[in-house]
Each structure stands twice: as C-alpha cells, then as structure tokens.
Amino acid sequence: MMEGVRELVALGRRQWWSRSRLEGFQLERLRRLLRHAAANVPFYRELYGKAGIDVEEVRTLEDLRRLPVVRREDLQARPQEELIADGVDPARVIRTRTSGSTGVPLEILSRRRDRSVFNPSFFRSYLAWGLRPWHRMTYFQARPEKLVERSWYEPLGIFRRQMLSSLDPPERSLEAIASWRPHLIHGYSLTLKLLAEAAVRRGVQVPVPLVASTSGVLDEVGRDLIRRAFGARILDIYASEEAGSVMAWQCPRCEGHHLCLDTVVVEIVRDGRPVGPGEEGAVLVTNLSNFTMPLIRYEQGDIVRRSSREPVCGRGLPLIESVQGRAGDYVVLTSGRRLTPHPFFLVLDHALGVGRWQVVQESLERIVVRVTASATGEPPDRGFIVEGIRRLVGPGVAIEVEVVERLRDDPSRKLRSVVSRLPESAIGRE
Ligand SMILES: [Zn+2]
The missing domain is CATH 3.30.300 (GMP Synthetase; Chain A, domain 3)
Known part of the structure; x- marks a missing residue:
C-alpha cells in the first residue's frame, strides 16, 4: 500500500526535472520494455521478428519510429495468451476493458505492479491544482464494483472519496454532492455536463472549487455549465486504460496540457511522421508500466495538437496544446x-x-x-x-x-x- 505513496512522491519530483533528464529516464524505461516484449511476448516476438527488427538498435526516441504501429484490430485478432508475457497465468491478472469508436471492447491485462502508477498519475495533477490530503472528493464510476472501492488511507481522513454512479439520475447525484461538499469532482466529461445541466436547470448552485474531467472532450457548452453550476475551475485530464496512466493533464499556469514523459511515450503523427509544433496528429502511445501485456506504439484513436509553447511553470514536462477528441469524433x-x-x-x-x-x-x-x-x-x-x-x-x-x-x-x-x-x-x- 505504500507503493502508491512512493509513486506519487516520485511523480511529484520528476515533473520538475529538466527536459533532458526526463527524456533520458523515458528512454531507459522504453528500452527495458522493448527488450522484455521482444524476448517474452509472443505477439511482439513475431511482429519484430518478421520485420527484421532488433530492439537493441532502438537507442533514441527517433529510432522508435522503425517499429510497426499496433492497432486495436491487430490485438483483437490474436488469442490473449499471445499478447501477454510468457509465464503469466491469465487466471491471475487484472482485466480492464476499453471501448473504442468501433464499439468492440479490448481487454487490457495487467498485474498489480503494472498499475501502481495509475492512480498516483491522477493525483499529481490534482495536487498541482491545489487539492490537499484533507480535502474531500467525489468520484463518478460506471462500474458497480468500483463504487465500494476504498483506499487504505481514506479511513485516516486522507483524500476521502464519495463514490457515485455515473448511471444515476443527475438530480440524485447533485443532492449527494451538496451534502458531501467535496473540493473536487472527478468524472467523465459527459457525466459532468449532465450533472451541471441538471443543477442549472433546477437553479441550484453547489460550490465546488475543482472539477476534473476525463474521457472525451468537454465542449464549451459543458465548460460553461460547470462554471455556472459549481463555480469550479476545470482540470482536463487525458488518460486511457491502454496508456495505464495519465498521458497529459492541463496545467493551472501554462497554456496547455503537460505530457507525462515519465510514464508514457506519446507520439503525435500524421502519415507516419511526427507533426511539427502547432500541428495536429493521431496519438500513438507506449505504456511504460505494463509488462504483462505490453502496448507499444499503440494507435490510441485520438487526435491532439502539438504545442509551440514551452512551459512557464518550471515543469520539465512538455506541452501539448489540446486534446481535439477521438478520431471517431x-x-x-x-x-x-x-x-x-x-x-x-x-x-x-x-x-x-x-x-x-x-x-x-x-x-x-x-x-x-x-x-x-x-x-x-x-x-x-x-x-x-x-x-x-x-x-x-x-x-x-x-x-x-x-x-x-x-x-x-x-x-x-x-x-x-x-x-x-x-x-x-x-x-x-x-
Ligand atoms: Zn505548466
């Protein structure tokens, strides 16, 4: 249980590292992952073997471009045991599902240590926006088994969470929020929009300092409703199950989202080539934490715009301008x-x-x-x-x-x- 704290402390420190130190760290983790995947995961053994690629020759991030892109369909077409590392017992893994624009879910397999960075990567962004351990939070979850989930630190009065179902009528959720008085509400962009819409419609104002939105672009109408309903500042978080952590999060000081070089490799490409500053392209993500079912140069299906700005907050994590939405949007x-x-x-x-x-x-x-x-x-x-x-x-x-x-x-x-x-x-x- 202390692992999460250790991760959070490490993430907190690394965001202030220089760009070159972060890139060195990222490359080291990437090479470890590539070596592991090429040696121990049947899917990558075959993929790289057929393409005649020796992963030892990937010495820079540019070299990564020589590796083939992996698409959701490529993974769905293969039996699961070919996608996971040799010797992993499929009966003893954590399974999470992710749905794409095609509607066919992909199952991501991982073990506990592969996921140790997942929650801390969200907390890094909350802390940057002023969340403190004694603040209360409201979390929207769609899956019922998650609603009873409690972290070990919550009984100590630290980062206490109220879990609400995103499937409940927004009116009921509003009442629960009004009595819990959280500092932060975290949920899918659509859930938040419906919630704020219900509040505005009923003329209720529930003061909440911070609203964190994930999964899907929060449009201007949604942002406006949230500001009116809660008077909240809005933190936009770009994360996915495939990435295994936050990929990018909006900075309270910079104009843009910080890319998490220390947990993922995010490539922004068009026609297979990296886009220039200010240009938009499709996201290829490499999850640097999942050694159970590695995802390397995975086509995430989102479009983002590269920033031409440098951070002003002092963080070494570079900026992307905005997450434009899913390619299917x-x-x-x-x-x-x-x-x-x-x-x-x-x-x-x-x-x-x-x-x-x-x-x-x-x-x-x-x-x-x-x-x-x-x-x-x-x-x-x-x-x-x-x-x-x-x-x-x-x-x-x-x-x-x-x-x-x-x-x-x-x-x-x-x-x-x-x-x-x-x-x-x-x-x-x-
Ligand atoms: Zn910043």
Whole structure:
C-alpha cells in the first residue's frame, strides 16, 4: 500500500526535472520494455521478428519510429495468451476493458505492479491544482464494483472519496454532492455536463472549487455549465486504460496540457511522421508500466495538437496544446477535410425543440442526426438542423433527422455527440 505513496512522491519530483533528464529516464524505461516484449511476448516476438527488427538498435526516441504501429484490430485478432508475457497465468491478472469508436471492447491485462502508477498519475495533477490530503472528493464510476472501492488511507481522513454512479439520475447525484461538499469532482466529461445541466436547470448552485474531467472532450457548452453550476475551475485530464496512466493533464499556469514523459511515450503523427509544433496528429502511445501485456506504439484513436509553447511553470514536462477528441469524433468530408465536433454544437444546441442529440456519420454520403424531443414539447426544428448541417458539410451528403424516444448510451455513459462510423484509417489521415 505504500507503493502508491512512493509513486506519487516520485511523480511529484520528476515533473520538475529538466527536459533532458526526463527524456533520458523515458528512454531507459522504453528500452527495458522493448527488450522484455521482444524476448517474452509472443505477439511482439513475431511482429519484430518478421520485420527484421532488433530492439537493441532502438537507442533514441527517433529510432522508435522503425517499429510497426499496433492497432486495436491487430490485438483483437490474436488469442490473449499471445499478447501477454510468457509465464503469466491469465487466471491471475487484472482485466480492464476499453471501448473504442468501433464499439468492440479490448481487454487490457495487467498485474498489480503494472498499475501502481495509475492512480498516483491522477493525483499529481490534482495536487498541482491545489487539492490537499484533507480535502474531500467525489468520484463518478460506471462500474458497480468500483463504487465500494476504498483506499487504505481514506479511513485516516486522507483524500476521502464519495463514490457515485455515473448511471444515476443527475438530480440524485447533485443532492449527494451538496451534502458531501467535496473540493473536487472527478468524472467523465459527459457525466459532468449532465450533472451541471441538471443543477442549472433546477437553479441550484453547489460550490465546488475543482472539477476534473476525463474521457472525451468537454465542449464549451459543458465548460460553461460547470462554471455556472459549481463555480469550479476545470482540470482536463487525458488518460486511457491502454496508456495505464495519465498521458497529459492541463496545467493551472501554462497554456496547455503537460505530457507525462515519465510514464508514457506519446507520439503525435500524421502519415507516419511526427507533426511539427502547432500541428495536429493521431496519438500513438507506449505504456511504460505494463509488462504483462505490453502496448507499444499503440494507435490510441485520438487526435491532439502539438504545442509551440514551452512551459512557464518550471515543469520539465512538455506541452501539448489540446486534446481535439477521438478520431471517431470527426466528420470527414469527401474532400478529405475533417470537421471537429464543435460546429455541430453550434447548430444542434440552437435548434428549437431538441433535447439531447447525436450526429452519426454513417458514410461519406450520409449523416443521421438523432434527437430527443425537448421538455417544452414542441417538435424539433428539422429544417433548421438540416440547413445548418448542410452549411457545414456542403452538398452531396444526405442528412436525415430522426426523432427518437431516447439515445442509447454506452454502458459507461460516455455518449459521444458526434460519431463517425468511417474506418479509423480514413479519419486519422488527411
Ligand atoms: Zn505548466
């Protein structure tokens, strides 16, 4: 149990290291992982063997680019025992699932020590934003078994958590939060948005200093609602199960998110080449902690923008400008241009008679907009929606509006407002 404390202390120190020291540390960990994977994991043994790659020749981060990219489908196509290290008993591992835009979950296998950095990596960002051990927190969880999870330090009055289900009606969660009076609320961006929406609708203001948002981009509408409902500052955290820790977190002082060089390698690429400062590209992540089921140059399916700024806070961790969203959150036009979700909010959030909505790009030629009726009971303004989206996507695309009883959430309630069903390969490239 002290391992988490040790990790947190180490993470806390390393963020202030110089860039070159951090890069040296990262490279050392990377080489250890590559050696292990090439020797002990059947999948990588074969992958690198076929490509004629000797991982000993990876001596710099640039050399990493010689290794093949690993996609979710590559892993899903193989039996699990080929993905994990020789000698690991599959019956004795921790299994976590992650759902992608294709909706087919990938199971990530790990052991306890592979995960020791996971929680501390979140706490590093909370601490930077002023969370202190005596502060209370509210955590939203989708999985019921997590709701009873308690850390050993909580009974000592340290970082005490209230666990709420992200599947509960927001009104009920609001009451629980109002009586717990947390310093921090942590949850999926959509959960937080619905919560804040409910508070604003009911005219209740619950003061909460800090709201930490993960999984999905919190759009401007959501940010605004959270500020109004809680008066909170917003900390955006970019993390994934595949990465095994936080990949990047928003800095309270810098303009941007700090990349966690000490726990992951994040490459930002377009057409296989790293993008320049200020440019956006697809994320390839290498999890430096998971030696049970290594993920090396794994295509995360997100689009981020590299920053052209240097940190002003003194941290050695470099900056990315923003997390633009999942590759599957983009609508791709026949010209190859990608549209971010943002302009769709401008149309749908202003359409009369619309409750919740989702835009689904079924193909290059067809977009389906699903909406629920608003509480006012007036019919959704189809003409406005079709006309607005037509302006965004241009001619040659069929736009259909369907009014539905309710929108289907995925079990974790990470409903995405804009979804493209085009293959990821068509979205990540231009
Ligand atoms: Zn900073």
